[in-house]
Amino acid sequence: NPLVIGQPAVPPEPRETVCSYCGVSYLIFHEFHQLHTQLAQLEAELQDLKDTAQREKAQREALELGRIEWEKALHLEVQRKAEENERSLREKLEGKSKEMRKALRGEMLCTNIREGFCHYLYRSRGVIT
Numbered sequence: 001n002p003l004v005i006g007q008p009a010v011p012p013e014p015r016e017t018v019c020s021y022c023g024v025s026y027l028i029f030h031e032f033h034q035l036h037t038q039l040a041q042l043e044a045e046l047q048d049l050k051d052t053a054q055r056e057k058a059q060r061e062a063l064e065l066g067r068i069e070w071e072k073a074l075h076l077e078v079q080r081k082a083e084e085n086e087r088s089l090r091e092k093l094e095g096k097s098k099e100m101r102k103a104l105r106g107e108m109l110c111t112n113i114r115e116g117f118c119h120y121l122y123r124s125r126g127v128i129t
Contacts, residue, residue, distance in 0.1 A: 018025055
């Protein structure tokens with residue numbers, strides 16, 4: 001039925017708007033098909049978002065693990081350097097202590113020129129043996 005301007009529209013016959021096999025209206029079928037297509041697109045987008053979220057979660061976990069490992073390595077390095085510095089300072093201190101003991105022994109050793117003989121100060125006190 002062609003439409004002619006100025007004439008009232010003639011409704012289509014039922015056989016033109018309904019599937020002769022299942023009886024579903026072509027209009028409803030068309031809307032159903034559009035909704036089905038839209039649903040498939042939304043499901044694909046949702047899956048993409050889930051995949052992206054999973055990748056980002058894995059990246060965050062990897063970064064966190066890397067950060068923890070870096071902090072452990074940094075802590076170990078700082079601890080190693082502190083121990084090395086402590087050992088070095090202890091060795092220097094021991095060296096200085098030996099030098100001081102030698103110097104103190106040298107000061108305690110005195111020569112009494114007037115009396116013509118040498119003796120050790122503090123020998124009677126057991127400081128120098």
